[in-house]
Amino acid sequence: MIDRNLVSIRPFLANLAGLVRMSEEELASLTHLIKALNHHQAHATILEEGAPADRIVVIMSGLAYRFTRLANGRRQITAFLVPGDICDYRFLSSGHVGQHVFALSQVAVARMQAESFVAASERFPVFMRAMLAANAVDEAIGREWMISLGQRNALQRMAHLLCEMELRLRRVGLVEKGTFHFPATQTDLGDALGLSSVHVNRTLQELRRMHLVAMSKGIVTLNDTAALRRLALFDVTSLGYERNGRAGAVTH
Amino acid sequence: MIDRNLVSIRPFLANLAGLVRMSEEELASLTHLIKALNHHQAHATILEEGAPADRIVVIMSGLAYRFTRLANGRRQITAFLVPGDICDYRFLSSGHVGQHVFALSQVAVARMQAESFVAASERFPVFMRAMLAANAVDEAIGREWMISLGQRNALQRMAHLLCEMELRLRRVGLVEKGTFHFPATQTDLGDALGLSSVHVNRTLQELRRMHLVAMSKGIVTLNDTAALRRLALFDVTSLGYERNGRAGAVTH
DNA sequence: CGGGCCATTGAAGGTTTTCAACGTATGTGG
DNA sequence: CCACATACGTTGAAAACCTTCAATGGCCCG
Numbered sequence: 183m184i185d186r187n188l189v190s191i192r193p194f195l196a197n198l199a200g201l202v203r204m205s206e207e208e209l210a211s212l213t214h215l216i217k218a219l220n221h222h223q224a225h226a227t228i229l230e231e232g233a234p235a236d237r238i239v240v241i242m243s244g245l246a247y248r249f250t251r252l253a254n255g256r257r258q259i260t261a262f263l264v265p266g267d268i269c270d271y272r273f274l275s276s277g278h279v280g281q282h283v284f285a286l287s288q289v290a291v292a293r294m295q296a297e298s299f300v301a302a303s304e305r306f307p308v309f310m311r312a313m314l315a316a317n318a319v320d321e322a323i324g325r326e327w328m329i330s331l332g333q334r335n336a337l338q339r340m341a342h343l344l345c346e347m348e349l350r351l352r353r354v355g356l357v358e359k360g361t362f363h364f365p366a367t368q369t370d371l372g373d374a375l376g377l378s379s380v381h382v383n384r385t386l387q388e389l390r391r392m393h394l395v396a397m398s399k400g401i402v403t404l405n406d407t408a409a410l411r412r413l414a415l416f417d418v419t420s421l422g423y424e425r426n427g428r429a430g431a432v433t434h
Numbered sequence: 435m436i437d438r439n440l441v442s443i444r445p446f447l448a449n450l451a452g453l454v455r456m457s458e459e460e461l462a463s464l465t466h467l468i469k470a471l472n473h474h475q476a477h478a479t480i481l482e483e484g485a486p487a488d489r490i491v492v493i494m495s496g497l498a499y500r501f502t503r504l505a506n507g508r509r510q511i512t513a514f515l516v517p518g519d520i521c522d523y524r525f526l527s528s529g530h531v532g533q534h535v536f537a538l539s540q541v542a543v544a545r546m547q548a549e550s551f552v553a554a555s556e557r558f559p560v561f562m563r564a565m566l567a568a569n570a571v572d573e574a575i576g577r578e579w580m581i582s583l584g585q586r587n588a589l590q591r592m593a594h595l596l597c598e599m600e601l602r603l604r605r606v607g608l609v610e611k612g613t614f615h616f617p618a619t620q621t622d623l624g625d626a627l628g629l630s631s632v633h634v635n636r637t638l639q640e641l642r643r644m645h646l647v648a649m650s651k652g653i654v655t656l657n658d659t660a661a662l663r664r665l666a667l668f669d670v671t672s673l674g675y676e677r678n679g680r681a682g683a684v685t686h
Numbered sequence: 687c688g689g690g691c692c693a694t695t696g697a698a699g700g701t702t703t704t705c706a707a708c709g710t711a712t713g714t715g716g
Numbered sequence: 717c718c719a720c721a722t723a724c725g726t727t728g729a730a731a732a733c734c735t736t737c738a739a740t741g742g743c744c745c746g
Contacts, residue, residue, distance in 0.1 A: 250581055253667045258581040275563070275570040276674070281577070311527070318527040321573060325502070325512055325533070328576065331583035332628030333508040336702075367724065376584030378703055383726060415505045422528070588734075619692065630735050635694060 193354040197266025201315040208306050215294040222285045229269050229283035237293045239269040244289030248281045259374035266354050271317045287365050322422030331376045336385045339375045341414035365400030445606040449518025453567040460558050467546040474537045481521050481535035489545045491521040496541030500533045511626035518606050523569045539617050574674030583628045588637045591627045593666035617652030
């Protein structure tokens with residue numbers, strides 16, 4: 183059995199319960215599906231693309247990211263993962279992990295058997311609803327990245343990413359007075375935003391000069407969230423957190 | 435009752451049956467969930483963001499696209515939809531449509547009650563598996579767009595989009611000798627690829643000069659698919675069609 | 687025939703990349 | 717404890733890529 187106190191499972195529950203209302207019994211039952219709690223060093227691979235997707239992997243603490251590498255060596259980071267996030271949703275369909283998942287900092291992950299989760303969803307349909315809602319949020323965030331890459335300039339992209347991270351981390355209690363931990367290197371940021379690391383550097387300097395952002399050694403502080411959001415054309419509702427609490431068609 | 439001969443439902447069945455194996459009985463049952471067949475003129479709105487997602491809307495013929503508009507007026511097209519595609523997957527979770535869906539050409543769509551679909555999935559679990567597999571393919575295509583926008587230059591982006599469309603349309607029998615119908619304007623292509631329409635024009639000219647692509651009046655011909663794919667860094671497996679036939683965790 | 691949409695072209699300018707170099711912090715082995 | 721290696725951030729200059737602006741021509745349709 184797992185010592186569930188070793189790592190706080192609060193972010194995980196906060197994330198899912200924030201999407202779909204659950205009873206104490208349901209939350210407890212969900213917690214007991216966790217079969218393993220592992221730690222990964224910073225810069226370790228958490229999941230490999232193509233591996234069997236028989237387990238659901240949840241970030242419990244620390245940050246991670248998904249990425250894909252192109253044939254020419256270039257790398258696109260397609261999402262940052264915060265505590266409470268599911269690393270990969272392919273267990274819902276194909277049985278094979280869709281993308282590499284990499285630890286940005288030291289990370290604790292919980293693993294549960296996909297089969298057990300599906301079985302438990304028969305008894306508690308709210309589990310599957312929560313999972314689909316979380317998947318929808320994941321998709322909404324991804325779509326917003328697409329819009330950034332297609333339509334926002336460097337300054338707006340960077341601002342948007344920081345607004346997104348602030349919102350997501352705040353949701354799981356990891357922002358204090360506008361400050362949060364985000365140890366991505368400028369190269370990482372470049373690979374996420376479709377920019378060179380040199381230009382990321384200059385973009386961050388400009389945000390600093392505008393007194394909107396302070397960022398150093400992995401600690402980010404947003405000084406004026408409202409102004410930053412205006413600059414980024416950030417729409418709070420676009421990440422899909424708002425509407426997901428309501429009953430969808432899958433609800434009985 | 436609907437006259438199911440008015441519009442061929444083959445693309446729809448080809449799409450889902452291509453992802454998950456289904457029996458004749460299942461295919462027939464799925465067909466009978468269709469409650470309405472509507473036609474939309476080119477440039478008509480098929481779905482509006484925020485509308486209730488109580489129906490599943492499937493493209494039966496013609497092409498469409500999803501898009502989002504930014505506060506500054508810029509528009510990002512986030513996906514093109516071909517026959518067999520589901521317009522919006524939010525019925526799985528939130529109950530509200532996620533994005534605008536717009537008809538590129540004249541389009542026929544089938545609608546079914548989301549509730550009926552979910553109910554039918556109890557009897558035929560393969561329905562939900564097929565839906566989740568289709569959703570995963572949709573996501574995989576979206577991720578590939580993200581990679582394009584972040585890491586590919588104009589020539590590669592355009593080439594990649596054309597390779598993608600060729601593959602998807604061929605899957606539903608709409609490509610003949612490398613030629614297919616794709617009536618997007620250069621402005622549409624720009625909004626999809628994150629390029630100005632002027633640069634789209636020049637990019638297409640270059641592809642024409644390289645004897646890879648012919649494109650005029652909505653008719654596209656790919657003269658050398660292999661070379662185009664090489665140029666685009668196109669990976670056939672990246673769209674997620676391959677692995678989805680296999681049983682995932684949701685399979686019993 | 688006129689209007690509107692779309693494709694095309696040229697020229698100028700802006701944004702971002704690339705290349706190359708340098709500084710700093712951190713860690714490791716001698 | 718120093719020498720060295722490594723990773724990351726920073727800077728300048730040149731070049732590449734793409735956008736914007738403005739104008740023109742073709743085509744379809746009322």
